[in-house]
Amino acid sequence: MRTLVTIADAGLRDMFWHDRVLDKMNRYTEVDFVPLDARFTSEQLAERIGDYDACITSWGSPFFTSEVMARAGRLKFIGHGAGSVASIVSEEVFATPIAVTSANKVLAHSTAECAVSLMLAGAWDHAGYSTRLRQGRWSVNNRETVLGVTRRVIGLVGYGEISKQVIRMLQPFGATILLHSSYCPPEEAEALGVQLCGLNELFERSDIVSLHNTWTPRTEGMIGAEQLRRLRDGGLFVNTARGPIVCEQALVAELRTGRISAALDVYDHEPLPADHELLHMPNVLCLPHIGGFHGLLKRELCEFIVEELGRFAAGEPLQGRVSLEHFRRLTPR
Template sequence: MTGSVEPPPGAGAGGVPRPPAVPPVTPLPGAHRPVTVVSVSAPLRAQFFPDRVGDRLTTVTDAALIDDHAALTRADLAPLLARAEVLVTSWGVPRLDAALLDRAPALRLVAHTGASVKPFVTPELFARGITVTQAGQGMARSVAEVALAFTLALLHQTPRFDHALHAGAGWSRAEQAPPRHEILGCPIGVVGASRTGRAYLDLVRALGGDVSVYDPTLTRANAAALGARLVSLDELLAGSRIVALHAPTLPETRHLLGARELALLPDGAGLVNTARSWLVDEAALVAELSRGRIDAALDVFDEEPLPTGHPLRALPNVLLTPHQAAGTVQGRRRQGEIVVDEIVRYATGRPLSHAVTPEMLARSG
């Protein structure tokens, strides 16, 4: 049943057992304990708020936990919000519009465990003086590592070899693949110098990649400080062996890569997308991949779950993962730590480190 519950004795905010030797967390002087509704499913809560992270959350707040997040409706959420000063959110929370906020007169902070708050944050929150924060920074390293793993897999033709062997191809047939390349000296293009884009850029540079970047918000000096060359999108696509997408969801980035742009990729190039399917015309990508001229590694799709009969599933030159790039143990914990840190800053009257403004919301994914 959806509702507010307390964690069982001996369990943290995730509802998982705590080691008995863990010392208690001491509340900060001068802090008050805000009434906090944690609208995060129990499995995710255990990942975001394990052990000491969960201890801190339940020590610095008067927490009410919503267990059946999947069944959460506006009618379920409204009575729980009546006394809430802080709302901790995850994916799937209802839109916080005027009608719902009318039921939350004490609400002052919305802290999102993920990155994008666009699906549920409305202008009404800002109009009522409610602060919004998010934990996207905690996801950057995890997603960047997956993008790096995708990059290396495409350079070494791992998807083609794997598909051939799983499909029962003979050994000599399975050995056949386009030329393989090392990352050392490899021309790699990064589309979007986001948090994740910068983390990915650092990783590929550390392995010797020759990096260029396309981002309309960067200057040449900014790009140089990141160790990359600032180029146009067309130049990046035509000159890169691997193109990694890390741009936000904006009207101007809708199908940033269509048939024309994909045709600019050199033969044998690879496209890495751990960001958003919004950025690529999926039909055009399927058509280009079907020719076998380029490869791709994808974690995001127009339709999720990806239908079992989708043509991407049958292509031997495509590596697919089910939108799980951010789901590492360490990344989830970092996200929870960021949320708790932000609540502590709020409770002690200090500025937040990851606040989202209306202007930032308009320019973010």
């Protein structure tokens, strides 16, 4: 078997291809890498792909255009050492025998941890107390309270690898977890210990709402004024998914009232301008889209794909295989 690794970025190459990964890979495939720090294009991929049985990609890898696919006569495996494969393939690949897999399961742990950390930081008003302390204001222990997470009602919007991990991470807190998704069968929800409900009902019943949908034309703007006004007084809205799923103007308007708070990692337009109103609201905690930054997990992304390649070579089921149905639900590139 011959494998082409189309990761040209030196930083990513250094992070991903440590000795343990290379040792695993050399057991069952001959490996070639594209040149470091030179932009490797789809045209160049088309010229080389005909010599390979497998291709490993990540952030910055070229897209598998129709020309690439036409020349990929030997190709049987595409492994994406990142999350969504929408940045590298189209539906065309799913009409071929090529197996497409991604390390989304690994990356999901990082984003889930970020989401839960934002729930905790927002529900405990870490940013607010830190700011007030720097201003010389101490707390009043016998009078002040925080929302907290323990035994609260937490609503999750969207069901996938990230929300599955969030559900697992929240178990020790004894929270009641609501879920809005058309992709989670009732028997699966029951097994997870969550309650399926409608979107408006979820907002009405929740103390904390966390968004985990993918951004598609169907989900764009699905959270608007109608939903946000239903969130309980003192409630917290968390978004680690994508900004355009929420009507940002409606969110800002609701936050201006001071009735709810928010903890956000994603926005309509990124980078978020320094003068954006969200950055100057006392009831908003903003992060610069860091949900996938967990260092140890990022190092494991291509290790997972190399292990997937090993499973593929052995004829074993793939743990991160992407189906056409799943692909159609991904955020477009």
